[in-house]
Amino acid sequence: GNSVTQMEGPVTLSEEAFLTINCTYTATGYPSLFWYVQYPGEGLQLLLKATKADDKGSNKGFEATYRKETTSFHLEKGSVQVSDSAVYFCALSSKGGSNYKLTFGKGTLLTVNP
Amino acid sequence: KAGVTQTPRYLIKTRGQQVTLSCSPISGHRSVSWYQQTPGQGLQFLFEYFSETQRNKGNFPGRFSGRQFSNSRSEMNVSTLELGDSALYLCATGGQGENGELFFGEGSRLTVL
Numbered sequence: 001g002n003s004v005t006q007m008e009g010p011v012t013l014s015e016e017a018f019l020t021i022n023c024t025y026t027a028t029g030y031p032s033l034f035w036y037v038q039y040p041g042e043g044l045q046l047l048l049k050a051t052k053a054d055d056k057g058s059n060k061g062f063e064a065t066y067r068k069e070t071t072s073f074h075l076e077k078g079s080v081q082v083s084d085s086a087v088y089f090c091a092l093s094s095k096g097g098s099n100y101k102l103t104f105g106k107g108t109l110l111t112v113n114p
Numbered sequence: 115k116a117g118v119t120q121t122p123r124y125l126i127k128t129r130g131q132q133v134t135l136s137c138s139p140i141s142g143h144r145s146v147s148w149y150q151q152t153p154g155q156g157l158q159f160l161f162e163y164f165s166e167t168q169r170n171k172g173n174f175p176g177r178f179s180g181r182q183f184s185n186s187r188s189e190m191n192v193s194t195l196e197l198g199d200s201a202l203y204l205c206a207t208g209g210q211g212e213n214g215e216l217f218f219g220e221g222s223r224l225t226v227l
Contacts, residue, residue: 043204043218101170104157
């Protein structure tokens with residue numbers, strides 16, 4: 001079956017530090033890959049996505065590249081801000097099945113200190 | 115466009131009771147999925163409905179059920195509540211042209227005492 005493994009953290013950084021959150025996956029075929037973010041007290045919001053190998057998703061300074069050879073989709077940001085403090089989830093959906101069934105990693109809590 | 119609306123936002127029940135949660139999707143979205151979020155297990159898929167039909171189901175006991183109405187609104191029901199059912203229940207909706215992206219509501223936080 002499908003699975004997503006991401007570093008669980010928590011991760012604590014100072015403002016303007018570089019962020020990497022690792023994510024690897026197991027899936028049949030060629031899944032679509034997503035990063036969702038959950039701010040305190042809120043639901044999940046899509047941060048970025050990639051639908052095929054070598055695609056790079058980007059949004060709000062965050063980037064992730066779909067690496068089929070290493071089955072990875074690591075999230076990076078060059079300079080984090082206090083407002084980036086949240087829980088980040090890596091997720092996949094399998095092609096061929098329902099596009100609306102996502103498999104999530106366990107989430108990584110990021111805290112950015114001023 | 116208006117977002118995904120879940121009601122109620124918070125509720126407290128006791129063991130053995132049952133609960134019904136509601137989700138109103140974004141206009142035009144016909145797929146509604148439900149997820150359970152707990153600190154220990156993370157986000158787990160419960161089920162997905164599309165055009166009033168259950169299209170996918172996760173690995174949860176039969177106490178968890180759902181349905182979708184003709185206007186795409188969905189409800190999920192948990193019967194004979196257990197302490198372990200305490201969780202944030204998230205509804206997510208999707209539509210054609212969204213490339214598989216799901217739009218989440220803020221969730222219903224259920225506490226079972």
